[in-house]
Amino acid sequence: MLNFLTTSPDVCIRIARHPTILNAVIEKMLSPTFEEDMKASDRSAPGGFQPNTFDSDFGTLLQFISTLLLYRSELTSLHPKIKDLIPLCKTWRVKYKKSPVRTISNASDRLVTQIEGMAPILIKQMREMQAASLCCGQLGCKNTEGLIACARCRIQRYCGQEHQKSDWKYHKKICVKGLEEAKESEGSSE
Numbered sequence: 001m002l003n004f005l006t007t008s009p010d011v012c013i014r015i016a017r018h019p020t021i022l023n024a025v026i027e028k029m030l031s032p033t034f035e036e037d038m039k040a041s042d043r044s045a046p047g048g049f050q051p052n053t054f055d056s057d058f059g060t061l062l063q064f065i066s067t068l069l070l071y072r073s074e075l076t077s078l079h080p081k082i083k084d085l086i087p088l089c090k091t092w093r094v095k096y097k098k099s100p101v102r103t104i105s106n107a108s109d110r111l112v113t114q115i116e117g118m119a120p121i122l123i124k125q126m127r128e129m130q131a132a133s134l135c136c137g138q139l140g141c142k143n144t145e146g147l148i149a150c151a152r153c154r155i156q157r158y159c160g161q162e163h164q165k166s167d168w169k170y171h172k173k174i175c176v177k178g179l180e181e182a183k184e185s186e187g188s189s190e
Contacts, residue, residue: 156171
């Protein structure tokens with residue numbers, strides 16, 4: 001879910017303006033038992049899906065922080081001890097360097113650069129690349145031109161009203177409007 005959220009510049013800006021989740025992730029990562037807690041997490045996946053790995057989950061958290069730091073100018077608050085992640089990231093970079101995927105090592109390296117302060121031109125380029133990678137939310141549609149964000153959640157984008165309507169059965173599970181409708185129907189059935 002964190003990977004999905006940080007693919008959209010709109011969502012990154014919204015999270016930056018309300019950084020509770022970002023600061024909670026940083027707080028967890030600063031815990032002395034973080035690695036052990038991550039390794040002990042239940043990674044079973046429902047419905048026959050392949051479960052996530054420790055490397056994947058750990059790397060996702062590091063990348064989540066790194067991506068949101070691209071939106072530092074929009075952040076309304078940032079965990080006061082974020083710089084305490086630097087020595088941890090340097091340790092993780094070395095410790096997980098021999099990991100087959102190197103997700104943790106690479107993400108740790110990027111996060112150190114982000115915390116220390118990346119050159120503004122690089123931040124601008126990365127934000128532009130993120131925006132350029134958006135495509136229509138309709139399964140199978142690869143259109144990247146003229147996308148319009150859902151008016152309610154401002155997360156998912158579509159190339160047209162037809163694709164937005166046909167994707168509603170999936171999108172309503174994460175959209176503000178769909179969640180409100182589900183809550184209303186639960187309330188009326190009681």
